[in-house]
Amino acid sequence: MKDFKQVWSCGGGTQSCAIAALIVRGDLPKPDLAAIADTGYERATTWNYLDEVLRPALATVGVEIHSVKAAEWAKPSMRGVFSNPGTLLIPAYTNESGEIGKFSSFCSGAWKANAVDRWLSQTHGITRSKCVKWIGFSYDEARRVNRMREGAEFKAGLIRFPLIDDVLTNRAQAIALVEEMGWPTPPRSNCWMCPNQGDHEWRSLPPAEFLQAVEFEREIQKRDPNAFLHRSCTPLDKVNFEEEEDLFSRPCDSGMCFI
Ligand code: SF4
16 A cells, blocks of 8 residues: 555554654654644643653654644534534443443544544545554554454555554553653553543542543533543542552553543
8 A cells, every 4th residue: 555644643652652662763664644633631641741752752753743633623513522413422421311321432533533534634635545544552452453453444454553563562562662762651641531531540630630520520511410420420529439440441542542
């Protein structure tokens, strides 16, 4: 697919840092373009790491990571927390039926993948059918990889997994690659208000971001009083967070969120 542009969809987390390390070392080719979606809700640590570590390192080999703001590039009807009309886009919990249910993660596709696709198309004239998108899953993420491999984009040859197809890397090896570069440990990369966070992630939020999440929940409850950010359907500031690591939770390192 030599006429296709190679586009790295950077997620800002551990696997993305491993891809950056491999590019800087020359173990991966340089992508034609690199982009990270800016949902408007990422933890500040993600941007700090990007600006202080990844961007300077990649600049040494001539690679720039473009920030693509969802507020600017997502479909206009999908730029808010509620779509127009009225569907909650984040994977919040709901007790509307009397039992605890969950919304789908429309935000991931709308604010990340689709926003980057629209940006590519409108600023670089690269349509989705003309680029191979790099996704940073490592080979221990079989369930996520297999789901993408069943999709039309993979079958059309439009998706590449550099940590599987090029340099076979698991999560532990990704961490080792980052350490070998002398870079600090990458931060978790997910939105500070993401309902898919486990209790240990909620606990790890800086106070200012936790308070933002509390306020954010109150705002969405003005439109949907049954929507909650925590799986217990308890207001966030009333939750008694568990001490144990939550096995369900996984950060959005790949830029593809919790698929
Ligand atoms: S981190 Fe959570 S809230 Fe943010 S885009 Fe991904 S699924 Fe949505």
